[in-house]
Amino acid sequence: MGLSGSYYNSIKAMQVRLARVSGFCGDGGKFGVSGAIRLAQEAALSNPGQVYIVGDLVHNTHVTDWLTDSYGIKFVKKLDQVPDGSTLVIKAHGAPPDFCTTCEAKNLHVVDATCPMVKAAQNLVRQFVSAGKKVIYVASDKKHDEAISVSQQVDHGVKVVTLDELSALEIKNPLETVVLTQTTLSMLETQKAFAALQKKYPELAIRPHLCQATTERQRAVLELADEVDLLVVVGAPHSSNSRRLLEVATSTGKPAYAVDEAEDLDPAWFGAQIDSVGVIAGASTPEWITQAVVAKIKTINNE
Numbered sequence: 543m544g545l546s547g548s549y550y551n552s553i554k555a556m557q558v559r560l561a562r563v564s565g566f567c568g569d570g571g572k573f574g575v576s577g578a579i580r581l582a583q584e585a586a587l588s589n590p591g592q593v594y595i596v597g598d599l600v601h602n603t604h605v606t607d608w609l610t611d612s613y614g615i616k617f618v619k620k621l622d623q624v625p626d627g628s629t630l631v632i633k634a635h636g637a638p639p640d641f642c643t644t645c646e647a648k649n650l651h652v653v654d655a656t657c658p659m660v661k662a663a664q665n666l667v668r669q670f671v672s673a674g675k676k677v678i679y680v681a682s683d684k685k686h687d688e689a690i691s692v693s694q695q696v697d698h699g700v701k702v703v704t705l706d707e708l709s710a711l712e713i714k715n716p717l718e719t720v721v722l723t724q725t726t727l728s729m730l731e732t733q734k735a736f737a738a739l740q741k742k743y744p745e746l747a748i749r750p751h752l753c754q755a756t757t758e759r760q761r762a763v764l765e766l767a768d769e770v771d772l773l774v775v776v777g778a779p780h781s782s783n784s785r786r787l788l789e790v791a792t793s794t795g796k797p798a799y800a801v802d803e804a805e806d807l808d809p810a811w812f813g814a815q816i817d818s819v820g821v822i823a824g825a826s827t828p829e830w831i832t833q834a835v836v837a838k839i840k841t842i843n844n845e
């Protein structure tokens with residue numbers, strides 16, 4: 543469902559190039575963001591007006607608004623706002639066990655849209671802790687939905703840290719400790735931090751768990767940066783994978799900006815020295831938003 547392929551379009555002096563991998567992850571609805579959306583759509587069509595989601599299905603408000611307006615799905619902040627007996631879609635970032643227990647108690651019909659990559663991390667946490675290991679879970683933000691759903695699979699034995707905190711971390715028993723990551727961290731920053739950690743603790747087991755959708759999009763930004771003067775990342779401010787794309791884009795030294803939608807573009811970014819613009823969308827950004835951004839960039843006259 544994501545935009546893919548690369549092309550040039552010339553409007554005045556400006557060229558716009560789309561990254562070779564961009565937009566929704568999940569291979570057209572099989573898993574990930576596009577899979578979660580497909581499951582929510584199907585649930586809404588089978589149970590009109592009865593489908594609820596606690597929080598965001600995926601981290602993009604345009605998707606939330608569209609599912610509300612076009613499919614009648616109700617987004618609520620807390621599980622106790624979901625009426626007993628209705629249908630609940632678990633978001634792509636998954637849910638902790640106590641959430642699922644409450645769903646059972648409320649007799650909800652649960653549609654689980656957890657991404658398989660997140661489910662795999664949940665399983666790993668349970669396996670490591672039941673084997674007597676301590677888990678250090680590296681998250682983009684300790685309150686991120688995925689960090690909560692994965693780290694709370696067990697009631698003890700998991701310490702959540704950010705990538706920035708890793709270098710100062712003292713690990714008392716490295717032989718009995720495993721390091722695991724959120725799926726959407728920065729590939730380059732994670733490699734750097736883990737190389738330093740492994741040097742400090744050679745016996746430590748380090749299990750990076752970045753998903754392919756994340757690493758592919760980050761590689762695509764690096765490639766795109768070689769070919770354009772400026773980079774635009776299309777994604778919601780609360781989308782971890784989109785924020786990492788901006789970090790990777792910025793690390794290339796090219797001017798880079800993030801926008802949630804076309805209206806956020808500032809013509810002042812596109813000075814006379816900018817002839818080509820590279821655009822990439824985060825894994826939760828819908829195609830129509832990306833297309834609107836591309837179309838608007840093409841209208842900017844930078845002469």
Ligand code: SF4
Nearest residue numbers: 567574657659725753
């Ligand atoms: S970004 Fe990765 S982990 Fe997140 S939904 Fe997509 S495939 Fe799954």
